[in-house]
Amino acid sequence: MTAPAQPAPMPEPSAPLPPPPGAMVVVDRISKWFDDVVAVSDVSFTLGPGVTALLGPNGAGKSTTLRMIAGLTSPSQGGIQVLGANPRENAEVRGRIGLVSQQEQLFGEQRAVEFVQLAATLNGIDDAEAAARSVLQTVELDPDDVRTISTYSKGMRQRVKVAQALVHNPALLLMDEPLTGLDPRQRLKMTALIQQLGAQGICVVVSSHVLEEVERLGSTVLVIAQGRLAAQGDFHAIRALMENRPHRIRIRTTDARGLASALLTYSGIHGVEVVDDFELLVDTNDVALFRKRVAPTARYIDAQLYEVQPLDDDLESVFKYLVGR
Amino acid sequence: MSPSPAVTIPAMIKRIVPAIATRGRVLTMIGFGLLPVIVAFFINRANDNDGVDDFVPAELLSRFSLLIFIPLVVLIFASATLGTLREERTLVYFWLRPIGRWQIAVASFISGLLVLIPVIALPTLFLAAVIGDAGDMAGILVAAFIAIVAYGALFTFLGLVTQRALIWGLIYIIVWEGFLGGLSRGAGRLSIRNYTRSALSRVADAPSILENPESMAVVIVVTVLIAAAGLLLTTFWLNRIDVD
Numbered sequence: 001m002t003a004p005a006q007p008a009p010m011p012e013p014s015a016p017l018p019p020p021p022g023a024m025v026v027v028d029r030i031s032k033w034f035d036d037v038v039a040v041s042d043v044s045f046t047l048g049p050g051v052t053a054l055l056g057p058n059g060a061g062k063s064t065t066l067r068m069i070a071g072l073t074s075p076s077q078g079g080i081q082v083l084g085a086n087p088r089e090n091a092e093v094r095g096r097i098g099l100v101s102q103q104e105q106l107f108g109e110q111r112a113v114e115f116v117q118l119a120a121t122l123n124g125i126d127d128a129e130a131a132a133r134s135v136l137q138t139v140e141l142d143p144d145d146v147r148t149i150s151t152y153s154k155g156m157r158q159r160v161k162v163a164q165a166l167v168h169n170p171a172l173l174l175m176d177e178p179l180t181g182l183d184p185r186q187r188l189k190m191t192a193l194i195q196q197l198g199a200q201g202i203c204v205v206v207s208s209h210v211l212e213e214v215e216r217l218g219s220t221v222l223v224i225a226q227g228r229l230a231a232q233g234d235f236h237a238i239r240a241l242m243e244n245r246p247h248r249i250r251i252r253t254t255d256a257r258g259l260a261s262a263l264l265t266y267s268g269i270h271g272v273e274v275v276d277d278f279e280l281l282v283d284t285n286d287v288a289l290f291r292k293r294v295a296p297t298a299r300y301i302d303a304q305l306y307e308v309q310p311l312d313d314d315l316e317s318v319f320k321y322l323v324g325r
Numbered sequence: 326m327s328p329s330p331a332v333t334i335p336a337m338i339k340r341i342v343p344a345i346a347t348r349g350r351v352l353t354m355i356g357f358g359l360l361p362v363i364v365a366f367f368i369n370r371a372n373d374n375d376g377v378d379d380f381v382p383a384e385l386l387s388r389f390s391l392l393i394f395i396p397l398v399v400l401i402f403a404s405a406t407l408g409t410l411r412e413e414r415t416l417v418y419f420w421l422r423p424i425g426r427w428q429i430a431v432a433s434f435i436s437g438l439l440v441l442i443p444v445i446a447l448p449t450l451f452l453a454a455v456i457g458d459a460g461d462m463a464g465i466l467v468a469a470f471i472a473i474v475a476y477g478a479l480f481t482f483l484g485l486v487t488q489r490a491l492i493w494g495l496i497y498i499i500v501w502e503g504f505l506g507g508l509s510r511g512a513g514r515l516s517i518r519n520y521t522r523s524a525l526s527r528v529a530d531a532p533s534i535l536e537n538p539e540s541m542a543v544v545i546v547v548t549v550l551i552a553a554a555g556l557l558l559t560t561f562w563l564n565r566i567d568v569d
Contacts, residue, residue, distance in 0.1 A: 070421060073567040088564075091327055095423025103414045103569060107340060121336045122422035124328035164418070 030078035098165030108150030154181035225319035358448025408484030464529025478555025
């Protein structure tokens, strides 16, 4: 999937999504609702080998989308094909999926090697113990550790989950917030491992609500917000899209009206709202230019600046903008 | 390549058994099961003293063990096999594997049996020893085994379907097995206790347990059918549920 950032395509209802060559996951106009709550709405995309990030705020529908790809739940509408089949119904396909779910619970009274060995056994690995020991070393856990998983830190448990998902060399690896709970060093290691797996031709799907995490993965990005596919493309294109959006900035000053008049003469500022004598709201799609000019302009009209505050710099606002385009 | 059930089912059993057979749960149930032993002991002593035959302990078994103790213990353990996995959200570690879902159902069912047989057999054997009759002892054990298999399959399914398996199971035991099943012969044939009591009556040769007990052949066939139905329902449900 290498398309530049652009609005998510909305295929005609009568036109089923043709799977491109090499597509490992085909998501075709899926929706999922729970009673009255729409978790995912009319989302389509295809995934091939390499790392793809599902980026979006909490509650955006990322985990639900991952669960549908894994076959853990059916779409209410639309269809999903993983490696050419429905993962809910095809056991062989399930054997090629690895899942690092977000939920915390593991078989706590087992040792890590036993837990991963069970995963290997159920995936038909001949020498399950050797496979378990090997993959535990990959995620930097000691296979000879006699402690049970319940005594592990959150980060260690996270790595156990990754190990059980990798032990059978899956073709598709689904990771729901895999960096959660890891310390900075482990984050770097895990990021490198994810990149390495993607480079090996595995289709790795990583969900995250942290922009910087996705940036480090250097991956293709699907932005999901409010259950919809808001944008897709490589990370740089998504980043540019986010930065070039309109921004709203609140200014507190001694002369709101004078500053409003002066700022309106600049290109890149396409709206000014005077709230009262001391406060105004500025709409711009060139924040860098605005920041450069606001102080000299205030000085020029002999006004004092008390506060310059972006109102929509949080990720939620960015996603909201992408959805609303 | 899908792994062999001969490998996967024991692997899952090895995981499920310790999860359901917690020390507290096992000791509580064995202690509960020993209650009729004490009661039977005193009744038997009274019988010895007054020379009355020992059908009273068989009745006691029929009423307490087969109607209350065994269904309740089976409910607690069998519903926990898949219920606990679902509740703890660890079912995914079985479910998302290249194995037929029937294997998960069978592994859960066998896990339940492996825990239930000793938990129920121990107090039951004590009870039989107190009664001191070989026929009663055999009848009790056969009836208990039939109850474990039949209730076990149903309550394994119930544990998967609802998080309130204990409540629904109790309602079933009390209302259907205990009350409606006793209203008429037709309704009785739809209750498991009809077959456990038939087995006890036939093997222990105690006609006072049940009027017109089923033959052992019918008891065995019905037990197998109930177990098969329970496993099929569990497999069907495993195929259609959403897994966390």
